[in-house]
Amino acid sequence: MINHKMPLAEFMAQRADVLAQWETGKEVDLEEALAYQKAIAPQKRFSARLMKAKAEGETLIQPRAGVALPEEHLKLLKTLQDEGTADLLPTTIDSYTRHNRYAEAKVGIDESIKTGKSLLNGFPAVNHGVAVCRRIVENLQVPLQVRHGTPDARLLAEITMAGGFTSFEGGGISYNIPYAKNHSLERTITDWQYVDRLIGYYQDHGITINREPFGPLTGTLVPPCISHSVAILESLLAAQQGVTCITVGYGQCGNLIQDIAAIRTLEKLMHEYLHRYGFDKVQVTTVFHQWMGGFPQDEAKAYGVIAWGAATAVLAGATKVIVKSPHEAYGVPTAAANANGLKTTKQLTMMLKDQVAIEHTLIQAEMAIIDRETRSILEAVLTLGQNDFGISVVRGFEAGLIDVPFAPALCNANKALPARDHHGAVRFLDFGNLPFDEDLKAFHRAKLEERAKAERREVSFQMVIDDIYAVSKGHLVGRPR
Numbered sequence: 001m002i003n004h005k006m007p008l009a010e011f012m013a014q015r016a017d018v019l020a021q022w023e024t025g026k027e028v029d030l031e032e033a034l035a036y037q038k039a040i041a042p043q044k045r046f047s048a049r050l051m052k053a054k055a056e057g058e059t060l061i062q063p064r065a066g067v068a069l070p071e072e073h074l075k076l077l078k079t080l081q082d083e084g085t086a087d088l089l090p091t092t093i094d095s096y097t098r099h100n101r102y103a104e105a106k107v108g109i110d111e112s113i114k115t116g117k118s119l120l121n122g123f124p125a126v127n128h129g130v131a132v133c134r135r136i137v138e139n140l141q142v143p144l145q146v147r148h149g150t151p152d153a154r155l156l157a158e159i160t161m162a163g164g165f166t167s168f169e170g171g172g173i174s175y176n177i178p179y180a181k182n183h184s185l186e187r188t189i190t191d192w193q194y195v196d197r198l199i200g201y202y203q204d205h206g207i208t209i210n211r212e213p214f215g216p217l218t219g220t221l222v223p224p225c226i227s228h229s230v231a232i233l234e235s236l237l238a239a240q241q242g243v244t245c246i247t248v249g250y251g252q253c254g255n256l257i258q259d260i261a262a263i264r265t266l267e268k269l270m271h272e273y274l275h276r277y278g279f280d281k282v283q284v285t286t287v288f289h290q291w292m293g294g295f296p297q298d299e300a301k302a303y304g305v306i307a308w309g310a311a312t313a314v315l316a317g318a319t320k321v322i323v324k325s326p327h328e329a330y331g332v333p334t335a336a337a338n339a340n341g342l343k344t345t346k347q348l349t350m351m352l353k354d355q356v357a358i359e360h361t362l363i364q365a366e367m368a369i370i371d372r373e374t375r376s377i378l379e380a381v382l383t384l385g386q387n388d389f390g391i392s393v394v395r396g397f398e399a400g401l402i403d404v405p406f407a408p409a410l411c412n413a414n415k416a417l418p419a420r421d422h423h424g425a426v427r428f429l430d431f432g433n434l435p436f437d438e439d440l441k442a443f444h445r446a447k448l449e450e451r452a453k454a455e456r457r458e459v460s461f462q463m464v465i466d467d468i469y470a471v472s473k474g475h476l477v478g479r480p481r
Contacts, residue, residue, distance in 0.1 A: 001186055001189050001190050001193065001388075001390035001391065001394075002190075002193060002390070003240075003388040003389065003390065003391070004240070005197070005200065005240060005241055005242060006193060006194070006197040006241060008201075011194070011197050011198075011201070014194060015030075015158075018154045018155055018158060018194070019155065019158060021100065021102070021154075021155045022102045022126055022127070022155060024126060024127065024128070024129035024130065024159060025155060025158065025159070027129050027130040027131065027159070027162070028130060028158050028159060028162045029162070030162070030201075032162075033130075033161065033162035034202065034205050034207065036134070036162070036164060037161070037164065037166075037202060037207045037209075038205075038206070038207060040137075040164060040166065043141075043142075043143075044137070044140075044141070044142065044143050044144075044166070045143055045166045045208070046088065046143040046144075046145055046166040046167035046209075046210040046245075047166065047167075047208040047209070047210045047245040047283065048143075048208075049087065049088065049142075049143050050210060050245070050247065050283075050285045050319055050320065051245075051283060051285070053087075053285075053319050053320070054285050054319050057317075057353065058349075058353060059288075059313050059314045059317075059318055059319065059320060059321055059349045059353070060087035060088055060319065060320040060321070061085070061086055061087050061088070061310075061320070061321055061323055061342055061345045061346055061349060062086060062087065062088040062089065062090060062145070062320055062321070062322055062323065063080050063084065063086055063089070063090060063322075063323050063325075063338050063341065063342055064090050064092050064147060064322065064323075065077060065080055065089075065090055065091075065092055065335075065338060066090070066091050066092030066093060066094065066121075066122035066123040066147075067118035067120070067122070067123060068094065068108060068109055068112040068118040068119060068120035068122075068123065068124060069109070069112055069113065069118060070128060070132050070135065070136065072118060073091070073123050073136065074135070074136055074139055074140075075335075076335050076338075077089050077091075077136070077140055077144075078139070078140065079335040079336075079338075079339055080335070080338055080339055080342060081140060081141060081142055083336075083339040083343075084338065084339035084340075084341075084342030084343060084346075085342060085343060085346050086142065086342050087142060087320070088142060088143050088144075088145060088167075088320060089140060089142055089143070089144050089145070090144070090145050090146075090147045091122075091123050091125065091136065091144060091145070091146055091147065091160075091165070092121075092122045092123065092147045092148065093122045093123060093124070093125055093146065093147070093148035093149070093150065093156065094108065094120040094121050094122035094123060094124050095120075095121055095122065095149075096108060096120065096124065097122070097124045097125065097126050097127070097148070097150070097156065098122075098148055098149045098150040098151075098179075099150075099151075100150075100152055100155070102124075102126055102127055105120065105124040105126070105127050106124075106127055108120040108124065109124060109127055109128075121332065122148075125146070125156060125159055125160050125163070126155055126156055126159055129159060129163075130159055130162045130163045131163075132163075133159065133160055133162075133163025133164060133165065134163050134164050136163075137163065137164035137165065138164070143166050143167065144164070144165050144166065144167070145165065145166070145167035145168070145169060145210070145212070146160045146165050146167070146168050146169060147169045148169065148170060148175070149170070149175055149179050149214075150170060150175055151172075151175055151176050151179065151180050151183045151187075151188045151191070152187075152188070152191045153168075153170060153175070153191070153192070153195050154191055154194050154195055154198075157195045157198055157199070158198065161198065161199070161202065161209060166208075166209055166210060167209065167210035167211070167212060167247075168195065168199065168209060168210070168211055168212070169211075169212045169213075169214060170192070170195075170212075170213070170214055171192055171213040171214065171230075171234035171237070171238070172185065172188040172189035172190075172191065172192035172193070172234065172237065172393075173185070173188075173189070173213075173230050173233060173234055173393060174213050174214035174215070174217060174230055174231075174234060175188070175192075175214060176188040176409060176411075177217065177230075177397075177404050177407045177409045177411070177412050178214075178217045178218045178219075178404060178407050178408070178409075179408075180408065180409055181408045181409060181410055182410060183409070184411065185393060185394045185397060185411055186390075186394055189237065189390045189393060189394070190390075192234075192237070193237065193240075193241055193390070196211065196237065196238040196240075196241035196242070196243050197241040197242065199211060199238075199241070199242070199243050200241045200242020200243055201242070203242050203243065203244050204242060208244060208245050209243075209245070210245045210246070210247060211238050211243045211245065211246050211247070212246070212247040212248075212249065212287065213230065213231045213234040213235060213238075213246075213248060213249065214249065215227050215231055215248065215249025215250045215251055215287060215289060216249065216250070216251025216289045216292045217230065217251070217404050217407070218404060218405060218406045218407050219251050219289075219292030219293060220292070220293055220405060220406045220468060221253070221293075221405060221406075221418040221419070221420070221426050221464070221467060221468065222251060222253075222404065222405055222418070222426070223253075223373070223405075223418055223426050223427070223428065224250060224253070224258065224261075224262035224265070224266070224370045224373075224374070224426075225370055225373035225374040225376075225377060226377075226402065226403070226404055226405070226416070227249075227250055227251065228248075228250070228262070228265065228266050228269060228370070228374045229374055229377040229378055229381070229402055230402065230404070231248040231249065231250075231266065231270070232248070232269060232270055232273050232374075232378060233378070233381070233389060233392070233393055235248060235270060235273075235274065235282075236273060236274070236277060236279070236389045237389045237390065237393075239274060239277075239279035239282050240277075240279075240389060243282070244281050244282050244283060245282070245283045245285075246270075246282055246283070246284060246285075247284075247285045247286065247287050247319065247320070248266055248267070248270055248284065248285075248286055248287070249286065249287035249288070249289060249322075250262050250263055250266055250286070250287075250288060250289065251289040251291075251292045252288065252289060252290055252291045252292070252309050252312060253424075253425070253426045254291065254308075254424055254471065254476045255420075255423060255424040255425040255426070255476070256312055256315070257360070257362045257363055257366050257423075257425065258366050258370075258424075258425040258426065259288075259312045259316055260312070260315055260316040260317075260358060260363050260366075261363050261364075261366035261367040261369075261370055262316070262370055263286050263288060263316035263317060263318050264316065264317065264363075264367055265367045265370045265371050265374070266286060267284060267286050268371075269371065269374055269375075269378075270284050271284060273378065277387075285319035285320070286317070286318045286319050286320075287318060287319065287320045287321070287322060288309070288312065288313035288316055288318035288320075288321045288322070289309075289321075289322045290305070290306060290309030290310070290313070290321060290322060290323055290324045290345075291305050291308075291309055291324065291471060293468065293471055293472070294329070294468070294469060294471060294472035295324070295328035295329040295471070295472060296329060296471070296472055296473075296474060297329040297330070297472075299326040299327075301474060302324075302325075302326040302327075302328060302329065303326055303340075303341075303344055305324070305471065306323065306324050306325075306326065306341050306344050306345060307344055307345075307348055309321065309323075309324065309345075310323075310344065310345040310347075310348035310349060311348050311352060313349070314348065314349050314352040314353065315352065315357070315358050317357065321345060321349070323341050323342050323345045324341055325337045325338045325340070325341040326340060326341060329472065366425070369440075369443065372440060373436065373440060376434075376435050376436055376437070376440070377396075377401060377402055377434065377435060379435075380396070380401045380435035381393070381395070381396035381401050381402060384396060384399060384401065397411050397412060397413070398411070399433060400413035400415055400416075400432050400433030400434070401433060401434065401435050403415055403416035403432045403433065403434060404416075405417060405418050413432055413433060414432075415430060415432025415433060416428060416430060416431060416432035416433075416434055417429045417430035417432070417461070417464060418464070419448060419459075419463040419464045419467055420451070420463070420467045420470075420476070420477050420478070421447035421448060421450065421451050422447070422450045422451035422454050422477070423477075424476040424477050425447070427444045427447045427448055428441075428444045429448060429459065429461070429463065429464060431444075445459075448463070451463070451477070455479055455480055457480065463478065465478070466478025466479070466480070
């Protein structure tokens with residue numbers, strides 16, 4: 001890890017090894033890629049579309065989607081663009097590629113060709129290479145983003161940026177802690193510094209590539225202060241390497257007051273911490289992820305969950321919303337189901353667009369709590385690492401000062417435990433080693449005691465279990481029934 005913008009000579013020296021990871025790496029010509037990116041129309045640039053939406057108070061809609069074969073992938077994305085009316089499009093990468101297992105991805109491609117259906121759970125962009133990526137980009141009318149889950153995304157970034165994608169999701173924390181078990185943070189942060197230096201190189205040549213840390217993390221009752229802390233730290237690491245357009249995200253928890261407060265606080269704190277370290281040129285936008293937990297199997301009920309997420313995104317003032325499908329309980333959705341989730345969301349975003357933003361003392365109070373919690377974590381972590389962002393992250397996780405609930409990573413303490421309060425806001429049942437003062441801890445305890453009293457039971461781990469399954473059973477809070 002480094003605590004400065006990677007020198008150009010060092011970056012270029014690393015590229016040879018990165019491009020040699022798979023045969024399609026030889027297709028990347030960085031100077032030619034710069035010329036290709038410069039020729040992309042403004043309306044197909046992720047950063048430009050986001051900033052236009054932010055200026056006009058619009059909440060854009062974006063699905064998740066990806067299949068193995070190029071023509072089928074293009075057909076899927078066109079359906080989401082034309083029938084689903086998506087404002088932004090993804091290319092979700094397959095699991096083999098996420099783990100740099102390109103030979104196995106090739107087998108999956110070959111078998112998909114033989115069977116005529118996708119046998120991979122995403123698009124293997126590294127195997128398909130630069131020219132195929134460009135064909136996808138050129139045949140669509142809206143901006144395209146890479147969404148994946150890759151601890152080492154260096155070659156993926158090289159190929160997709162040369163291929164014309166204008167946004168790249170993930171980070172050295174958010175694509176390690178929730179996704180992997182044995183990857184070291186030192187390694188993933190170092191690899192992602194390369195990714196951000198690549199995007200910084202494009203920026204040095206006048207090409208803005210949007211970057212998006214993965215906000216929801218494990219997607220399971222993640223308190224706002226945890227995801228905010230990760231997003232801000234990843235943003236500082238990215239800005240240090242020259243990234244100037246960052247979208248920070250948050251996964252819906254379900255309580256309207258808390259969700260609105262979370263998005264507003266996230267943007268406020270982002271600007272503050274970027275300014276503190278001199279990154280004033282960074283453009284900040286926000287993304288709200290619709291409910292990431294268990295969904296009802298009944299499609300009508302699933303549409304209710306989707307609609308609630310859509311409305312909350314607009315009321316919170318998010319720049320974009322990541323949309324779920326009514327088939328969420330069953331796995332990968334059909335193109336039609338995915339498009340229906342988008343249309344449901346678009347209906348809500350358009351109906352709410354011009355309505356007055358909700359202001360309430362309860363929102364202000366919740367913002368104050370999230371602000372205090374997030375600052376407590378960030379200040380403790382940055383102090384421990386003496387403002388070296390990478391070292392701060394590693395030491396912060398080692399000490400449990402940041403602790404992501406239900407994450408598989410061995411470098412995560414897994415001591416902090418969330419549960420909902422009486423009104424459905426996510427609080428802490430167990431603080432682990434989070435650096436909260438006694439007043440904050442007393443606040444959380446009181447909130448859970450209020451719920452326990454109403455439910456006539458003790459505050460316990462059973463609440464957590466009940467809350468995890470509640471939405472799939474038609475409720476927000478997992479009360480005894």
